[in-house]
Amino acid sequence: MVAVDASWSMLAHSAAGRPPAVVGDINRLPLVDGAVDGAAAAFVLNHVADPVAALTELCRVVRPGGFVVASVFSAADPSAAKSAIDGALARAGWEPPQWYQFIKSVGDRVGSAARMSDAACAAHLEQVDVVEGRVRTGVTDPRDIVRYRLSQPQNARFVAGLSQAARRQVIDECMAAVAATGEAFDPGVVLLAAST
Numbered sequence: 001m002v003a004v005d006a007s008w009s010m011l012a013h014s015a016a017g018r019p020p021a022v023v024g025d026i027n028r029l030p031l032v033d034g035a036v037d038g039a040a041a042a043f044v045l046n047h048v049a050d051p052v053a054a055l056t057e058l059c060r061v062v063r064p065g066g067f068v069v070a071s072v073f074s075a076a077d078p079s080a081a082k083s084a085i086d087g088a089l090a091r092a093g094w095e096p097p098q099w100y101q102f103i104k105s106v107g108d109r110v111g112s113a114a115r116m117s118d119a120a121c122a123a124h125l126e127q128v129d130v131v132e133g134r135v136r137t138g139v140t141d142p143r144d145i146v147r148y149r150l151s152q153p154q155n156a157r158f159v160a161g162l163s164q165a166a167r168r169q170v171i172d173e174c175m176a177a178v179a180a181t182g183e184a185f186d187p188g189v190v191l192l193a194a195s196t
Contacts, residue, residue: 002036004029015163026054031061045119046072046107055123062196065133068125074132074188075111081142081185085149085179089154089158100154116190125194139185142178146171148185 005011009023024030039058045051058068067076083186086094096104120128126180139145143178150159150171158169 002031003032027057029057029061033060034063034066035061036063036066038062038069041068041070043071043073045070045110045116047103049106051119052122055125057120059123059125060196066195066196068120068192068194068196070116070192072110072116072190073107074190075108076132077134077188079185079187080181081145081178082149082185084181085146085155085174088170088173088177089155091173092162092166093126093154094158097154097157111190113190114194120194125196128192128194130190130192133188134186135189137185137187142175145178145185146174148149150174 001019003011003019004024004026005021006025008023015021016113024032026048027050039062041054041058044191045054048054055068055070058070062068063086108115110119113130116132117128117130124142127166151157161172162170
């Protein structure tokens with residue numbers, strides 16, 4: 001088993017407790033053809049401009065008859081809690097970073113079962129099985145939902161840059177907005193399982 005990530009700092013985190021890792025790009029993996037029995041791309045394909053090319057590269061490094069699994073967030077039925085938090089942040093002056101705008105612009109390319117299936121077939125994967133649905137996380141407390149969302153990179157720097165009073169106000173507004181939705185944190189996910 002080998003982990004590959006474009007970010008060295010991600011790979012450095014808890015490095016002692018996980019398999020070996022290498023910095024690499026999903027469009028040009030630092031592995032020879034057929035090097036591994038299978039490949040997993042968890043919430044990666046929704047971050048690339050060409051998911052078919054990324055899936056094709058995963059196929060290249062997986063031995064014939066191996067497996068490819070992938071997951072992305074569903075573009076259907078966006079989370080009311082997420083939208084409520086983003087709205088509260090925007091009212092406080094938050095603007096999405098450029099890299100996040102890019103991710104949002106490409107995320108829908110495989111954000112449904114049909115689109116993921118089309119991408120997998122275009123990458124010449126076989127025995128393609130794609131499901132889409134909500135993942136029941138059990139996270140219902142607005143504090144936990146807000147803490148999770150505000151800790152994400154596109155939000156954390158903005159929140160950290162606020163004064164203590166402004167930060168408290170934004171957090172309170174986010175919690176009130178999430179509580180008003182009455183929604184648990186149950187994100188929509190698209191899951192792919194296929195063979196090479």
